[in-house]
Amino acid sequence: MWFRVFCILMAFALVGCGVGDDLPAEVDDLVPPDGKADTGYYSSLATELQGRFYSVLELDVRDLNEEAQKDLLGEYQANTAELGRLVDSQVKLAKHQLNREKLHLNLTSDNLQVSEITLEDGILRIRYTVDADTLVTYKELKEAGLDAEALVDRKYYVKVAADPRDLLARYGADCATGHNAGSLTDTNYFYYFDPDLPECTAKLAPDALFEIRSLLPPSDAYPEYDRLVEDGKVEIAVIFGAAESGAVYGGDWGVMNWRTFEVNIRLRGFEKVEGLTVGQRYMRKREGLVEIISLVSPFDLESVAPEGEAFFVELLRTHEILIYNGHSFYGSLNVLDTRENYPEDTYQILFMNSCWSYEYYTKQVFKNKVTETDSSGWELADVVNNTTYAFFTQMETSTRILVTNLLAGAISGGRDDEGRRFTWQRIIGVLNDDARGVCPEGVVGADCRRYFPKEKHEMYGVSGVRTNTFVPTGL
Structure with missing residues (x-):
């Protein structure tokens, strides 16, 4: 790889x-x-910033019968750990987009807050926020002519798949770039995820964004x-x-x-x-x-x-x-x-x-x-x-x-x-x-x-x- x-x-x-x-x-x-x-x-060499990630999951579960759909809804309503893993898999898809903004996002989030979870016409929709810390290096700040305090309250809109499950099975290599042929797996797909590829047909979460909330004290x-x-x-x-x-x-x-x-x-x-x-x-x-x-x-x-x-x-x-x-x-x-x-x-x-x-x-x-x-x-x-x-x-x-x-x-x-x-x-x-x-x-x-x-x-x-x-x- x-x-x-x-x-x-x-x-x-x-x-x-x-x-x-x-x-x-x-x-x-x-x-x-x-x-x-x-x-x-x-x-x-770096300072830590506290941020918040806002997004929505839209899971197409129309292949399940009505009872199985309701069971899945109940599972996510009751099992915050399982939902947290699903949220983390979506947050990971923003890694390289934020890296390009010189932000090094911690890929394990905290404090999951769900504001909406609905099931309608076979689409399970979960709107959430999570806290996520990020690092920015002093060298990169200096090159941009900024200090860390200037980043507070900044918003970075990102493109992430509305449904982050089984991306390899559903899209193959169509939504990934930079990998060696045959090296893509479910584990590393997020690392190569590129939603801007013309052949990528993955539906994107609307208005997903990362907002820097505060500068964590050294x-x-x-x-x-x-x-x-x-x-x-x-x-x-x-x-x-x-x-x-x-x-x-x-x-x-x-x-x-x-x-x-x-x-x-x-x-x-x-x-x-x-x-x-x-x-x-x-x-x-x-x-x-x-x-x-x-x-x-x-x-x-x-x-x-x-x-x-x-x-x-x-x-x-x-x-x-x-x-x-x-x-x-x-x-x-x-x-x-x-x-x-x-x-x-x-x-x-x-x-x-x-x-x-x-x-x-x-x-x-x-x-x-x-x-x-x-x-x-x-x-x-x-x-x-x-x-x-x-x-x-x-x-x-x-x-x-x-x-x-x-x-x-x-x-x-x-x-x-x-x-x-x-x-x-x-x-x-x-x-x-x-x-x-x-x-x-x-x-x-x-x-x-x-x-x-x-x-x-x-x-x-x-x-x-x-x-x-x-x-x-x-x-």
Whole structure:
């Protein structure tokens, strides 16, 4: 498929930018100490806006008998979860239209409100609104001569199918463009949806639009380090998937990332221990804290292929931090969609290090972390994500940087003796600077040798942290 091949080709194109000649020391991956270099340096590359999507579903159910039509009406009236999935499938069809407006829409919506649901002459009509967050990058705002506040109250009319069900079966490739022959599926159809094609006969929802409602406030917060270490250990699962399809082999970028990461953690004092049926487990003890990394390679994933989802769930249920490096598969990985897949009453940090994971794999986590006292799901999860392409050449580095800083924050209580504060803003800043190949302010000479400026790069951020409560002792 073109999308997957593009990510792989871009990874190979950037090989000289992503791999250094020397393995970095652990201190090289840490956030800088506070001081002059801190001024304005840790701004993120994007800002989040809260929006609302307005549309109508028009489902042609004339092929059903009258009783079945009424049953379907009742099902959607009573089953908001099923209706929510149908709404999300329609919202997804606006992805590239909004991307052209420089908006990166989260493809999982919230707060579904139905203002009309009727059945007349075999047409089931559902008028609704949903809340949907979006990101816009500072670079794109600057190029347009705008600031984020100027986008508030703007409306963007979009073309989406009135009936988003079974588009491939009903229209074939007539409403899709940019894909490889034979690669279209029900899962990826939204990604290639193009209603402007002359041969596309899909009926469009009338007056569907996305409206920006407010600028969400930026937030600097700490990970909940006290909850990470309350049992005396931090358990991290790190998964490296294959870059290429077919049988896994030694030259695959996913395999090379896994091997490099393994060498790095062993050089930093992690030793192999028992305890993992698939993959390898490493452990290090520092100042009374046990640090455990369960490391999974592309070969391991290949070995459990038929039961791969169950294996992923096992890792998710037994680790406080989970990092996945690989393809997004158009947002079709379902392991984050089920509440039972998560451990109860456990704070977790998740990082789906893949293409467009902000759009694909963020809100599912929070929906399944909701409790009676926390309707947002933020209390028990922080989700690190990416707003654009993910390059396999960067995955080992970004994983290593995130793990290093989270463990440093956990062992130091959020602030070390060198003046480093391991906040989310600073950690994301280091991730983005490394992805861009920008040598941080205050770092000079040979210490800049691993930085090579890149035109295309990841844009990392973190969600769910605005209400985090941890503060280091003495602050």
